[in-house]
Amino acid sequence: MSAAGRRLPALLGGARAFVRDIPVGQMYFPTWERYEAAMRGIFEREWYTNHGPLAREAEERVADVLGVRHALCVTNGTIGLMMAAKALELRGRVITSAFTFVATAQALTWAGLTPVFCDVSPVTHHMTVETAAAVLDESVCAVHPTNIWGGTCRPAEFEAFGAENGLAVYFDSAQAFGCRVGGRAVGSFGALEVFSFHATKILGTAEGGCVTTNDDELAERLRNIRSGYGTRAKVAVPVTSNGRFSEAQAALCLLALDDLEERTAHNRAIRSSYVSGMAGIPGIRVVDPPDADPSNEQYAVVQVDEESFGLNRDALVRALKAEGINARRYFFPGAHRTPPYDESAPPPGELPNVEHICRTVLQLPVGALVDYEDARVIADLVSDFHADAERLREAAGG
Numbered sequence: 001m002s003a004a005g006r007r008l009p010a011l012l013g014g015a016r017a018f019v020r021d022i023p024v025g026q027m028y029f030p031t032w033e034r035y036e037a038a039m040r041g042i043f044e045r046e047w048y049t050n051h052g053p054l055a056r057e058a059e060e061r062v063a064d065v066l067g068v069r070h071a072l073c074v075t076n077g078t079i080g081l082m083m084a085a086k087a088l089e090l091r092g093r094v095i096t097s098a099f100t101f102v103a104t105a106q107a108l109t110w111a112g113l114t115p116v117f118c119d120v121s122p123v124t125h126h127m128t129v130e131t132a133a134a135v136l137d138e139s140v141c142a143v144h145p146t147n148i149w150g151g152t153c154r155p156a157e158f159e160a161f162g163a164e165n166g167l168a169v170y171f172d173s174a175q176a177f178g179c180r181v182g183g184r185a186v187g188s189f190g191a192l193e194v195f196s197f198h199a200t201k202i203l204g205t206a207e208g209g210c211v212t213t214n215d216d217e218l219a220e221r222l223r224n225i226r227s228g229y230g231t232r233a234k235v236a237v238p239v240t241s242n243g244r245f246s247e248a249q250a251a252l253c254l255l256a257l258d259d260l261e262e263r264t265a266h267n268r269a270i271r272s273s274y275v276s277g278m279a280g281i282p283g284i285r286v287v288d289p290p291d292a293d294p295s296n297e298q299y300a301v302v303q304v305d306e307e308s309f310g311l312n313r314d315a316l317v318r319a320l321k322a323e324g325i326n327a328r329r330y331f332f333p334g335a336h337r338t339p340p341y342d343e344s345a346p347p348p349g350e351l352p353n354v355e356h357i358c359r360t361v362l363q364l365p366v367g368a369l370v371d372y373e374d375a376r377v378i379a380d381l382v383s384d385f386h387a388d389a390e391r392l393r394e395a396a397g398g
């Protein structure tokens with residue numbers, strides 16, 4: 001961008017680029033008219049929850065989209081993860097990525113399991129069979145990788161790894177609804193997979209999620225754990241809960257499924273705007289969603305090289321925040337450094353890639369409340385920040 005086109009960053013006293021704060025997440029919701037029509041049906045039927053007609057339809061459609069025998073919709077992704085660990089009847093230690101949302105590990109703890117955190121690839125930011133093998137020992141009963149960034153961890157490799165080592169394999173695919181890898185949709189790998197339908201995910205139902213599996217018996221157990229009432233499931237389970245999906249959630253889910261392609265295309269355009277707009281900025285890498293074809297385009301992730309860019313990641317986040325852009329550090333400071341795991345966290349240096357990525361990665365806005373042009377404006381701002389790096393470093397403290 002020419003010097004003439006450069007503007008004074010808000011952090012240095014310039015006007016904010018965006019008057020209203022832009023959220024980082026999706027916030028994709030149907031129009032009020034479409035939602036109202038769906039809600040009217042629920043009120044007319046007077047059937048609000050307990051596996052109603054919309055919940056059943058949502059489960060059928062999710063299973064169909066993902067090419068999997070069973071999809072059990074649940075209240076949110078976290079309870080889906082908790083139910084999954086119980087349904088698999090795991091005992092002992094479970095290998096998972098240290099670079100994940102802390103719910104991945106918290107769900108293990110809820111189920112009486114102990115997470116064993118492993119490192120990730122510096123390129124894909126996912127755990128690999130090699131980083132998992134590095135922490136494998138006799139006490140480990142399962143491997144539980146996370147698919148993040150709209151990419152995957154190469155789940156088929158983990159299926160083979162589990163078979164070789166006698167481990168259960170199941171995935172936290174909270175961020176991967178609609179991703180495919182090797183011609184197969186995410187959702188049918190391992191013993192089961194868990195998705196989130198949180199408002200910040202591509203398929204948002206405000207709160208929601210689902211557990212998917214091809215295993216009939218496991219599906220029965222999951223149904224009984226989701227709710228002991230009305231399932232007619234005869235299979236014995238260690239404990240039940242309440243993870244039911246309400247009709248209001250199901251209504252949003254069905255509308256979101258109708259819109260999924262459009263949302264993905266919208267995010268893809270936004271990400272391509274970031275990619276082209278930031279191509280020439282030293283020290284800025286827009287991370288490609290790894291090992292997914294196609295990606296669900298859930299996120300636009302940027303990694304900052306402080307030396308070439310002139311600012312570190314935290315200073316960039318502060319400079320964007322001053323412009324009204326809620327860029328986010330993910331998953332800072334890493335699951336292994338979040339209570340209660342911080343007390344037994346491995347010493348610095350043991351998970352070097354996770355530590356580095358936690359310090360250098362940020363999410364840029366995607367979703368309903370931004371568009372291609374906004375992404376271009378944000379890319380130009382980042383370019384301006386690079387040019388003004390010295391003054392910004394003083395103002396932002398980085």
Ligand SMILES: *Cc1c(COP(=O)(O)O)cnc(C)c1O
Nearest residue numbers: 076077078101103174196197198
């Ligand atoms: C969002 C998310 C979850 C939790 O899902 P909720 O529906 O918010 O409970 C778990 N794991 C990962 C990786 C996530 O991104």
